[in-house]
Amino acid sequence: MADIGPPLGLIAIGLVLWLAVTATIGGISVQTIGLILTIVGVVWLVIELFQARGVRRRDDVVVRERPVVRERDVY
Secondary structure: OOOOHHHHHHHHHHHHHHHHOOOEEOOEEHHHHHHHHHHHHHHHHHHHHHHHHHHHHHHOOOOOOOOOOOOOOOO
């Protein structure tokens, strides 16, 4: 199962900073930081979902073992 909580949290924080806050700190726009956090969160979420999809496919593989047949030595 994909752990999508942290990327969703990062996206939420980024969207709040990007869309709701209008401030600058030391010449750095808080909106720009929010946009960067949102983009990083989306990329992180996509990576998590692709990894979860790959793990699920590996779990569907069925491996069947054949019994080993050995010939007996005849004396």
